[in-house]
Amino acid sequence: MRVAIAGAGAVGRSIARELIGNGHEVLLIDKNADSIKPERVPDAEWLLADCCEMSSLEEARLEDCDVLISATGDDKANLVASLLAKTEFGVPRTVGRVNHPNNEWLFSEAWGVDVNVSTPRIMSALVEEAVAVGDIVRLFTFRQGNANLVEITLPDDSPFVGKPSGLIPLPGNCALVTILRDGQVYVPDPEQPVEAHDELLLVVPEEQEDAVERLLAPSMHPEKTE
Incomplete structure (x- = not known):
């Protein structure tokens, strides 16, 4: 899989190392010359360019990428890069970093x-997950399918x-993914x-989260018991 990462800062480079370690091709894009440090991720391709400009994305051959990860520290840039990738280059999958909640x-x-x-949401979810027993903790939202990883x-x-x-007996459209x-x-x-x-990690539609809580931990949610 070929992955383009907009933003070659610490976050972008860390993602690149993980993906390369898993056998994927990675292109790192950044408009800041100081961020272009091929020695930090030598197995990646590097491009000094603005991810919000069409000419830069054409130079990056974004149409050949399977995924674009917008990982800059600027939410506006992440949105523009994602929109261009999806609408102008037909990139099948886009992932956007949210800097400000x-x-x-x-x-x-x-x-x-x-x-x-969203880094703030993930961090707060991890805190809740560490202390909560019997409560649904939302870890991730899937934009397609109106479902959450909980x-x-x-x-x-x-x-x-x-x-x-x-x-x-999980409600309809719910699935147990794994057990830790x-x-x-x-x-x-x-x-x-x-x-x-x-x-338990489950994929659950938002409207079914309360039902899953009542099912798996009824004594902890008496006010929700029907």
Whole structure:
């Protein structure tokens, strides 16, 4: 997969290293000459250019890229780059970095953003995930499909503790993605029982989040019990 990253700062370079380590081709783009440091990520391609200009994106051969990641520190630049990538170059997948929480609502399909990544939201979600038991913690929002990646830690008195995961009657359009237990990641096995304090990662439509909480941790949400 060929990935273009707009923004060659610390964030962009870190993403590039991860992607290259996973076998992908990466092009780093930045308009600041001081950010062009090929020795930091020697296996990447580098381009000194403005990701908000059509001529620069043409030079980057953006039409040959499978993904554009807009990772600059400027939300306006990230939005413009995503919109141009999607509408002018037909890039199949765009990911936009949100620097300021108040701008998060702009990072949508209307601006060509398939997935937005908000650092403040992720950090707050990780804090909540570390201390919350029996509560849905939203980790990630999928722009397509109106669904969220959520986490819930099973309390001791969950009615499904000790029962096979396949017997959990999740609402429609919900899916159990993985189970985290004792630092290990487990692919859900319908025959494998879940345990107290398992962290369940699920894909859940927003309107079903309350129902999943009531199902998995009813004693902790008495005010929501129907």
